[in-house]
Amino acid sequence: xxxxxxxxxxxxxxxxxxxxxxxxxxxxxxxxxxxxxxxxxxxxxxxxxxxxxxxxxxxxxxxxxxxxxxxxxxxxxxxxxxxxxxxxxxxxxxxxxxxxxxxxxxxxxxxxxxxxxxxxxxxxxxxxxxxxxxxxxxxxxxxxxxxxxxxxxxxxxxxxxxxxxxxxxxxxxxxxxxxxxxxxxxxxxxxxxxxxxxxxxxxxxxxxxxxxxxxxxxxxxxxxxxxxxxxxxxxxxxxxxxxxxxxxxxxxxxxxxxxxxxxxxxxxxxxxxxxxxxxxxxxxxxxxxxxxxxxxxxxxxxxxxxxxxxxxxxxxxxxxxxxxxxxxxxxxxxxxxxxxxxxxxxxxxxxxxxxxxxxxxxxxxxxxxxxxxxxxxxxxxxxxxxxxxx
Amino acid sequence: xxxxxxxxxxxxxxxxxxxxxxxxxxxxxxxxxxxxxxxxxxxxxxxxxxxxxxxxxxxxxxxxxxxxxxxxxxxxxxxxxxxxxxxxxxxxxxxxxxxxxxxxxxxxxxxxxxxxxxxxxxxxxxxxxxxxxxxxxxxxxxxxxxxxxxxxxxxxxxxxxxxxxxxxxxxxxxxxxxxxxxxxxxxxxxxxxxxxxxxxxxxxxxxx
Numbered sequence: 088x089x090x091x092x093x094x095x096x097x098x099x100x101x102x103x104x105x106x107x108x109x110x111x112x113x114x115x116x117x118x119x120x121x122x123x124x125x126x127x128x129x130x131x132x133x134x135x136x137x138x139x140x141x142x143x144x145x146x147x148x149x150x151x152x153x154x155x156x157x158x159x160x161x162x163x164x165x166x167x168x169x170x171x172x173x174x175x176x177x178x179x180x181x182x183x184x185x186x187x188x189x190x191x192x193x194x195x196x197x198x199x200x201x202x203x204x205x206x207x208x209x210x211x212x213x214x215x216x217x218x219x220x221x222x223x224x225x226x227x228x229x230x231x232x233x234x235x236x237x238x239x240x241x242x243x244x245x246x247x248x249x250x251x252x253x254x255x256x257x258x259x260x261x262x263x264x265x266x267x268x269x270x271x272x273x274x275x276x277x278x279x280x281x282x283x284x285x286x287x288x289x290x291x292x293x294x295x296x297x298x299x300x301x302x303x304x305x306x307x308x309x310x311x312x313x314x315x316x317x318x319x320x321x322x323x324x325x326x327x328x329x330x331x332x333x334x335x336x337x338x339x340x341x342x343x344x345x346x347x348x349x350x351x352x353x354x355x356x357x358x359x360x361x362x363x364x365x366x367x368x369x370x371x372x373x374x375x376x377x378x379x380x381x382x383x384x385x386x387x388x389x390x391x392x393x394x395x396x397x398x399x400x401x402x403x404x405x406x407x408x409x410x411x412x413x414x415x416x417x418x419x420x421x422x423x424x425x426x427x428x429x430x431x432x433x434x435x436x437x438x439x440x441x442x443x444x445x446x447x448x449x450x451x452x453x454x455x456x457x458x459x460x461x462x463x464x465x466x467x468x469x470x471x472x473x474x475x476x477x
Numbered sequence: 478x479x480x481x482x483x484x485x486x487x488x489x490x491x492x493x494x495x496x497x498x499x500x501x502x503x504x505x506x507x508x509x510x511x512x513x514x515x516x517x518x519x520x521x522x523x524x525x526x527x528x529x530x531x532x533x534x535x536x537x538x539x540x541x542x543x544x545x546x547x548x549x550x551x552x553x554x555x556x557x558x559x560x561x562x563x564x565x566x567x568x569x570x571x572x573x574x575x576x577x578x579x580x581x582x583x584x585x586x587x588x589x590x591x592x593x594x595x596x597x598x599x600x601x602x603x604x605x606x607x608x609x610x611x612x613x614x615x616x617x618x619x620x621x622x623x624x625x626x627x628x629x630x631x632x633x634x635x636x637x638x639x640x641x642x643x644x645x646x647x648x649x650x651x652x653x654x655x656x657x658x659x660x661x662x663x664x665x666x667x668x669x670x671x672x673x674x675x676x677x678x679x680x681x682x683x684x685x
């Protein structure tokens with residue numbers, strides 16, 4: 088009887104302990120509104136520190152779509168400080184590797200396509216500030232983020248990153264032909280603008296809804312990506328009655344699904360095997376222990392086996408192989424670009440976002456007044472189908 | 478006997494689980510307080526990019542190189558130098574002023590007045606001040622009608638070129654820092670100095 092009591096106490100104790108370990112603050116006490124800018128203020132200040140970069144990504148892009156580029160710069164610079172270096176072990180990453188903490192306990196830096204986009208947007212902002220060499224540095228870092236793929240066919244295969252590297256190099260009086268050749272080899276549209284250093288109006292466009300993450304597998308240990316609902320497939324840029332089609336040169340959903348397996352997937356796989364093994368062993372021990380308990384001569388051994396079975400079940404329950412599905416959820420799916428040459432002065436530019444049939448999607452067209460300055464500095468325009476200001 | 482064994486086993490297992498879900502294996506669970514470090518010291522926050530210790534090492538080497546050339550060391554009158562922006566051809570966005578500002582500061586400190594720098598990056602403000610003096614709105618200690626801004630004897634500029642390799646074994650970054658002192662009258666490069674830094678590292682498994 089004492090043995091049974093002891094086993095029960097142990098089981099109860101072990102059920103309590105793992106739940107008591109979760110000391111990280113979460114979002115239950117925060118009032119989130121769905122507005123990335125307002126939410127990021129609250130979450131960065133009072134939310135989990137491990138999600139800081141995630142909120143900086145979301146708010147940085149939201150500011151870009153509002154035309155508040157200084158704010159975007161501040162947030163993206165801070166995020167890039169985290170993603171730009173060598174990401175060595177910290178307490179959160181060690182936890183994420185352990186059996187009893189989920190992957191989402193690690194500091195969020197994002198999957199490669201998310202890290203690429205942080206550098207890409209920061210590159211646009213550097214170019215706006217008249218620093219094409221620092222912009223090029225960002226585009227190169229972005230391409231490096233995409234270079235660690237399992238399948239090398241899809242390694243560093245962003246069309247625009249190589250194209251912009253080549254264009255910036257040409258504008259800096261260098262030889263950008265290698266990067267330009269790489270971009271043209273990757274481009275499937277055949278519409279990539281010429282690498283013309285005299286082009287002085289550079290229009291960065293993005294549209295569509297970026298990939299979302301979900302988990303599959305018995306324990307949710309497999310990270311998967313889903314495609315958003317896409318209405319916009321192209322853009323049409325019209326300046327002073329001259330129109331240029333802007334197709335999607337890069338597709339973030341394609342980039343997300345062609346990354347291949349991660350080292351972390353092996354860790355999560357091991358966690359899943361451990362969870363399953365301890366659950367089966369635990370159940371076996373409990374059943375065996377229960378049988379042995381029926382016999383007076385083997386009752387104490389049965390109690391011990393039962394206790395071990397309960398312990399094994401508790402360990403199994405506490406094992407967390409779930410994949411991290413936190414995502415930069417306001418990313419676009421498609422990236423496009425137009426380079427134009429315009430004389431100094433005022434011009435009217437209209438951008439229509441088109442569906443798969445080439446029809447303008449209602450409510451998304453934008454009209455902008457361009458003031459092209461005299462001098463050599465480029466006019467950099469960033470427009471998304473979700474932009475509200477420019 | 479068996480019961481006491483069971484109790485001991487329970488206690489050991491419970492202790493193991495408790496220690497397993499506390500801060501076991503976590504270095505500095507309370508963080509690391511801010512502390513002042515020497516700029517040439519490699520800190521605990523580091524990557525494969527351009528860092529303060531690289532800037533100090535590179536600029537120190539360049540300043541010593543410039544001080545040693547005969548055109549500067551043996552000049553009868555202090556040569557006037559204009560600094561041009563550094564060109565960044567690496568994958569790391571940088572504050573481009575920092576290298577030349579640092580070299581200027583080191584040369585000013587160490588040369589004892591043997592070189593002078595021209596404030597070309599302040600031309601708009603300088604022209605405004607000169608115009609105020611010429612119009613008589615503000616006073617001047619010299620004859621402003623004949624004063625002219627000085628021309629440069631030399632131009633100092635630099636370039637950072639990088640090469641990156643990334644494989645499953647990690648990331649490697651090689652950066653060549655090169656600086657030149659150019660005579661604008663002849664386009665002659667009178668001095669060229671360079672420094673090379675290579676760094677490697679690998680991300681934690683949870684980020685790979």
